[in-house]
Amino acid sequence: MFIRRTATRAIAIAGAAALVGLALSGCTPSSGGGSGDASQITFLAGGNDPVAIKTAKDLVAGFEKKYPKINVKVNTRPAGTDGDNIIKTKLSTGTMEDVFFYNSGSLFQALHPERTMVDLSSQPWVKTLSNDFKQTVSVGKKVYGAPFGSTFDGGVMYNKKVYAKLGLSVPDTWADFISNSQKIKAAGGITPVLASYGDTWTAQLFVLADFANVSAQDPEWASKYTANKAKYVDPPALAGFQDTADVFKLGLMNKDYASLTNVNALKLLATGKAAQYPMITVTIGNLAQSNPEAVNDIGYFANPTANGNSHATVWEAGGAYIPKTTTGGKLSAAEKFLAFLNSPAGCDIQNKASAPAGPYATTNCKVPADAPALIADEQKYQDAGKTGLALEFISPVKGPNLSQITVQVGSGISTAAQGAALYDQDVKKQAQQLNLPGWN
Numbered sequence: 001m002f003i004r005r006t007a008t009r010a011i012a013i014a015g016a017a018a019l020v021g022l023a024l025s026g027c028t029p030s031s032g033g034g035s036g037d038a039s040q041i042t043f044l045a046g047g048n049d050p051v052a053i054k055t056a057k058d059l060v061a062g063f064e065k066k067y068p069k070i071n072v073k074v075n076t077r078p079a080g081t082d083g084d085n086i087i088k089t090k091l092s093t094g095t096m097e098d099v100f101f102y103n104s105g106s107l108f109q110a111l112h113p114e115r116t117m118v119d120l121s122s123q124p125w126v127k128t129l130s131n132d133f134k135q136t137v138s139v140g141k142k143v144y145g146a147p148f149g150s151t152f153d154g155g156v157m158y159n160k161k162v163y164a165k166l167g168l169s170v171p172d173t174w175a176d177f178i179s180n181s182q183k184i185k186a187a188g189g190i191t192p193v194l195a196s197y198g199d200t201w202t203a204q205l206f207v208l209a210d211f212a213n214v215s216a217q218d219p220e221w222a223s224k225y226t227a228n229k230a231k232y233v234d235p236p237a238l239a240g241f242q243d244t245a246d247v248f249k250l251g252l253m254n255k256d257y258a259s260l261t262n263v264n265a266l267k268l269l270a271t272g273k274a275a276q277y278p279m280i281t282v283t284i285g286n287l288a289q290s291n292p293e294a295v296n297d298i299g300y301f302a303n304p305t306a307n308g309n310s311h312a313t314v315w316e317a318g319g320a321y322i323p324k325t326t327t328g329g330k331l332s333a334a335e336k337f338l339a340f341l342n343s344p345a346g347c348d349i350q351n352k353a354s355a356p357a358g359p360y361a362t363t364n365c366k367v368p369a370d371a372p373a374l375i376a377d378e379q380k381y382q383d384a385g386k387t388g389l390a391l392e393f394i395s396p397v398k399g400p401n402l403s404q405i406t407v408q409v410g411s412g413i414s415t416a417a418q419g420a421a422l423y424d425q426d427v428k429k430q431a432q433q434l435n436l437p438g439w440n
Helices: 010-014 016-020 050-066 080-093 124-128 131-136 160-166 174-187 200-209 211-217 221-226 238-249 262-270 281-290 292-297 328-341 344-353 374-383 402-410 416-433
Strands: 040-044 071-075 099-102 146-148 152-159 191-193 274-280 298-301 312-315 318-321 387-389
Touching: 040 328, 050 071, 050 328, 050 344, 080 099, 099 328, 124 328, 131 387, 146 328, 152 160, 152 200, 152 262, 152 281, 152 374, 160 174, 160 298, 174 191, 174 238, 174 274, 200 211, 200 238, 200 274, 200 402, 211 221, 211 238, 211 312, 211 387, 238 402, 238 416, 262 274, 262 281, 274 281, 281 292, 281 298, 281 374, 292 298, 298 374, 312 374, 318 328, 328 344, 402 416
Parallel strands: 040 071, 040 099, 191 274, 312 387
Antiparallel strands: 099 318, 146 318, 152 274, 152 298, 152 312
């Protein structure tokens, strides 16, 4: 399964149930795009949860204050698969709102943007975007989306107080990570590496968060993988499965790994009862709710590698798009709305709606001074050019059973090689369903 998000932030990733979304209710029908009076445009928010709705309305209020002659009507949709289907239906029937929020990456590509969306490449704010984000909303040299929300990283969240107490340093090699973990175990009373397989999606993290390291070793791996010329059962991609197996085999995990949930794991990390947690940094929002006093006690480091050249795996921001049915004066108004979204004023509204979980994809947006401390850790990798996109942003191939397979590997039921082989078979079925070349 893809790690999905609502357009308000990826906070919904906190649990699998939050990704499904509720049935669409109370949603005002779209007036569609089209030319005509530009005094009103329609805007489809990224969800129908309270934060999504409030964020959308706050953005509209700020925009209308700057452009008092333009009125923006907000419509909503559910998150998850129901929302995906609504987006696809609206685009195929020409009834999409004048501006809409949706995912970037592979899910964006599935919308056939070259046929359904307005090319935004000439917009001035495009020059402020990170290359990673532009890659996730582009087809060829044409850019179709503006960023909404912050990026977030996958790797290891850790308790800085525990590290300081035990005299540990942030590891860059896997050997150092294991050494740290063994020292934590020897100290007693602290779980070295948290596993929360009660929420099965969390079992994927060593595999998913290692992908920037795979790309660093072989920049063409994703394209070869998409063409069925690279496999997880072979190095360098096998490393994520091996990492998953290692922490179980060495007895570094919590005993209740099979039932512990993500929310409760975060509480253990926050209180220093656990030291390290393979996780995506967006979950800092949940920790901030349960243990606000401990937010700045949590740090981040990229998934360590054997060779010590660790790269942070980045999940990019969602996107804001304009369908081709938006034309004439409405198109001009919609372009102004996207520009406002990526202006300092628009960014301030986003920051107030929900704390960012990583750096922004545009230099026009700044992380606030009171943002969680781990963002500074993420920023160091970005500043050093040691980042890489999560695989789901650069390949459409992702099998549906990775969570279950990594639970098996992380529980000692399957070896790393067996798990990788199972996943290669899982991927094959999905790639064939997509009719990708080289998979038949």
